[in-house]
Amino acid sequence: METWKKKICLIGSDGVGKTSIILRYTQGTFSNSYLITLGCDFYEIQKTIAKNKKKIDLNLVVWDIASQKNFEKIRSHYLQHANLVIIVADVNRLEPKEFIDPWIYDVKTNCSSNCHYIIVINKSDLVNEENLKKSVKILKDKYKNTKIFYSSAKSGKNISSIFDYVGNFLVNEIDD
Ligand SMILES: Nc1nc2c(ncn2[C@@H]2O[C@H](COP(=O)(O)OP(=O)(O)OP(=O)(O)O)[C@@H](O)[C@H]2O)c(=O)[nH]1
Numbered sequence: 001m002e003t004w005k006k007k008i009c010l011i012g013s014d015g016v017g018k019t020s021i022i023l024r025y026t027q028g029t030f031s032n033s034y035l036i037t038l039g040c041d042f043y044e045i046q047k048t049i050a051k052n053k054k055k056i057d058l059n060l061v062v063w064d065i066a067s068q069k070n071f072e073k074i075r076s077h078y079l080q081h082a083n084l085v086i087i088v089a090d091v092n093r094l095e096p097k098e099f100i101d102p103w104i105y106d107v108k109t110n111c112s113s114n115c116h117y118i119i120v121i122n123k124s125d126l127v128n129e130e131n132l133k134k135s136v137k138i139l140k141d142k143y144k145n146t147k148i149f150y151s152s153a154k155s156g157k158n159i160s161s162i163f164d165y166v167g168n169f170l171v172n173e174i175d176d
């Protein structure tokens with residue numbers, strides 16, 4: 001089987017749940033306590049993805065990048081050569097100018113032009129379904145060409161869908 005190696009990065013404001021999303025997916029666990037990420041942590045995810053009639057063994061290297069202001073310079077290096085970036089926001093902190101646009105700017109200035117990004121609105125367990133749908137619709141209208149997920153690292157909602165999408169996208173939608 002062919003093996004592909006890809007780099008993905010998670011970025012987003014402090015405490016939005018980047019580390020929790022990765023731990024929920026890789027270990028199936030969730031903790032209510034908040035252990036801030038310093039610098040960058042690394043994880044690996046193995047997936048088998050169908051491509052035409054073949055199967056691709058996809059090795060995702062996941063960079064969980066610290067959000068703090070004083071890491072800004074280092075962060076620009078961490079983002080280099082990313083194949084895809086997951087911008088994470090928190091359902092209760094969604095003002096685009098503050099919580100989403102700066103991260104898109106980060107991707108656009110530090111990643112190559114063929115690097116894609118998606119937006120994940122995490123902590124969906126904290127709002128009711130109706131408000132969640134409203135918030136997601138506003139963002140989908142604003143960021144029309146961007147794939148947007150909502151998720152909960154706490155309940156596990158949509159966590160696998162995010163990584164399934166990312167795996168499939170990297171194998172079937174881009175050809176570098
Ligand atoms: N209710 C709820 N809480 C969550 C969820 N995801 C994360 N949290 C909580 O939010 C806090 C921060 O989560 P982290 O995963 O550490 O956030 P982070 O984005 O990695 O934060 P930094 O490393 O500081 O950038 C923790 O107390 C988590 O338990 C979620 O889906 N729902």
Ligand SMILES: [Mg+2]
Pocket residue numbers: 018019020035036037064
């Ligand atoms: Mg973290």
